[in-house]
Amino acid sequence: MSLFPCSSCRERQPGKYSNVTIAWWPEGSQQRKAYRLKLCQTCYMSVLWPLHTGSWDGFSLTCPSCGIGTSENMLPTFLTAFLPGYGKVALEMPMCPKDADSLRAFATAGGELLPDRVGGQDPDSGPQQGKEAAPQWASLGITPREVR
Numbered sequence: 001m002s003l004f005p006c007s008s009c010r011e012r013q014p015g016k017y018s019n020v021t022i023a024w025w026p027e028g029s030q031q032r033k034a035y036r037l038k039l040c041q042t043c044y045m046s047v048l049w050p051l052h053t054g055s056w057d058g059f060s061l062t063c064p065s066c067g068i069g070t071s072e073n074m075l076p077t078f079l080t081a082f083l084p085g086y087g088k089v090a091l092e093m094p095m096c097p098k099d100a101d102s103l104r105a106f107a108t109a110g111g112e113l114l115p116d117r118v119g120g121q122d123p124d125s126g127p128q129q130g131k132e133a134a135p136q137w138a139s140l141g142i143t144p145r146e147v148r
């Protein structure tokens with residue numbers, strides 16, 4: 001049994017958890033929101049696994065969740081996950097607003113808000129605990145892909 005409850009179902013589950021980060025830029029904001037979750041296999045499989053094993057090819061402007069075209073109306077959402085025995089998953093998902101909202105709600109409901117990873121040149125640009133975040137991430141094996 002794991003020592004910690006799963007971020008989603010809140011149960012202590014057998015086996016190693018996946019380390020998941022779900023991130024996005026709120027509309028009109030330069031401040032990224034990123035939530036970290038530790039998910040048991042069941043929760044990962046039911047919510048996130050279909051996003052990278054479904055029909056989405058990884059780059060088309062279609063929603064990975066429902067498959068509709070999102071070139072005109074998308075809410076990009078970023079998933080980084082490290083799955084025991086599988087490896088790293090890093091996705092930049094052009095999600096439709098409806099599915100982006102539900103994935104973001106999933107992240108905020110169970111996840112822990114991470115301090116934004118900023119350059120640190122401006123003391124007003126991020127929370128003070130930003131400096132401590134990097135080694136923590138590195139120890140989890142997560143190296144978020146920089147986008148744009």
Ligand SMILES: [Zn+2]
Nearest residue numbers: 006009040043
């Ligand atoms: Zn769970």
Ligand SMILES: [Zn+2]
Nearest residue numbers: 063066096099
């Ligand atoms: Zn969708």
